[in-house]
Amino acid sequence: MTDVLRHGRGSLAFSFLVQGVAFALLVTRIPAIQNRYGVSDALLPAFLAAVPILAGIGSVTTERLVKRVRPSRLLRWSQPVVLLALLGVGAGERMVELGVALAAFGLAVGVLDASMNMLGVSLQRAYGRSIMLSFHAVYSLGGIVGASLAWVGAHWHLALWVSYLPVVLVLLPAVLVGSRWYVDDRGGAVAEVAETAGEGQVVVFKWLLPLCLVMTVAYIGDSTVSNWSAKYLQDVLGSSEQMATVPYNVYMVTTLLGRAIGDLGVRRFGAVAVVRCGALVAAGGFAVVAGAPGAWVGMLGFTLLGLGLCVLVPQTFAAAGRLFPGASDAAVARLNVFNYVGFLIGSPLVGALGDLWSYRGAMLVPMVLVLVTLVYARSFAAQPDRYGGGHERPRTADVGRGSNGL
Numbered sequence: 001m002t003d004v005l006r007h008g009r010g011s012l013a014f015s016f017l018v019q020g021v022a023f024a025l026l027v028t029r030i031p032a033i034q035n036r037y038g039v040s041d042a043l044l045p046a047f048l049a050a051v052p053i054l055a056g057i058g059s060v061t062t063e064r065l066v067k068r069v070r071p072s073r074l075l076r077w078s079q080p081v082v083l084l085a086l087l088g089v090g091a092g093e094r095m096v097e098l099g100v101a102l103a104a105f106g107l108a109v110g111v112l113d114a115s116m117n118m119l120g121v122s123l124q125r126a127y128g129r130s131i132m133l134s135f136h137a138v139y140s141l142g143g144i145v146g147a148s149l150a151w152v153g154a155h156w157h158l159a160l161w162v163s164y165l166p167v168v169l170v171l172l173p174a175v176l177v178g179s180r181w182y183v184d185d186r187g188g189a190v191a192e193v194a195e196t197a198g199e200g201q202v203v204v205f206k207w208l209l210p211l212c213l214v215m216t217v218a219y220i221g222d223s224t225v226s227n228w229s230a231k232y233l234q235d236v237l238g239s240s241e242q243m244a245t246v247p248y249n250v251y252m253v254t255t256l257l258g259r260a261i262g263d264l265g266v267r268r269f270g271a272v273a274v275v276r277c278g279a280l281v282a283a284g285g286f287a288v289v290a291g292a293p294g295a296w297v298g299m300l301g302f303t304l305l306g307l308g309l310c311v312l313v314p315q316t317f318a319a320a321g322r323l324f325p326g327a328s329d330a331a332v333a334r335l336n337v338f339n340y341v342g343f344l345i346g347s348p349l350v351g352a353l354g355d356l357w358s359y360r361g362a363m364l365v366p367m368v369l370v371l372v373t374l375v376y377a378r379s380f381a382a383q384p385d386r387y388g389g390g391h392e393r394p395r396t397a398d399v400g401r402g403s404n405g406l
Contacts, residue, residue: 071118090160119184229248271382284308
């Protein structure tokens with residue numbers, strides 16, 4: 001272990017924290033943004049959907065860019081763009097200005113999410129032990145901080161730009177300074193690891209597909225909680241309006257706690273066991289929510305969801321790095337797209353099922369989808385057998401010719 005790696009881990013963790021703050025400040029003030037720009041209820045879903053769609057485009061672009069530009073450099077310049085775009089959302093006055101700011105935010109977030117997780121995967125490889133969950137734990141902490149700052153702004157009826165400006169003024173120079181210590185596979189600290197990882201490896205999509213499905217399912221579950229927990233508690237379980245705001249905060253806190261101790265679980269029991277346990281706990285959480293007789297039992301269900309879902313996304317990124325050690329950057333960028341796929345599917349899926357059937361029944365659908373993770377749990381093994389038992393591992397050149405890298 002070297003000081004370079006320790007500093008790299010600290011600076012990357014700070015970037016995860018800042019991203020958690022920025023994203024929470026955006027999504028928790030959507031009603032205020034809607035009122036500021038006069039966005040109708042019919043038009044609002046289009047604006048909200050545009051962000052993850054553009055983020056997916058940004059992630060795909062990152063897969064191409066990392067062939068020539070270091071992930072650390074992409075992260076260094078995408079994070080300031082995210083912060084400035086956030087300020088733009090709060091400072092604009094016309095609908096077109098909101099569109100431009102959200103477009104910049106979405107594209108930059110795609111680059112940011114992909115490059116952050118690329119660096120996390122490469123650092124975990126250099127450390128030789130599980131540290132990926134700790135980065136996402138810091139992101140959850142940032143989300144709690146951002147949501148708290150948003151509450152303060154709403155409580156004191158502050159203009160959006162007044163709420164956002166101090167945060168940007170503090171965090172923007174901090175991330176620029178912290179970016180000096182980023183470490184990636186092309187830096188000296190992990191160069192030896194990169195050389196032995198399989199230079200020239202090709203990302204074969206059919207081998208990555210199980211992880212893509214798990215990523216999608218995880219974000220379907222996450223978006224269900226973030227978009228429907230308050231409505232479900234108030235309209236279905238009969239809670240007060242004030243209590244209906246609690247489940248998401250509880251979910252974020254339990255997500256933070258689960259991720260804070262998750263790396264210890266991976267080191268002790270292995271990634272496969274942790275992922276299986278997380279999937280079962282998450283499915284149990286959805287079952288409790290669906291069958292809850294009242295608000296307090298519903299709160300217990302959302303608590304279980306935080307503890308279960310929290311391990312899936314970090315471990316999916318880590319598994320992609322192990323699956324394609326010689327092309328982990330490309331694998332992470334491609335996998336990251338399914339983050340946004342799950343986000344786009346989750347909220348409309350639950351809403352449509354709730355309207356056509358019932359919201360209790362709608363909660364059973366993500367429960368079943370989360371259980372699908374159990375089928376693909378072996379993909380999270382330290383040395384996953386992606387070729388089938390007893391088959392000889394194909395050479396890199398053969399892989400490229402046989403699949404054209406798709």
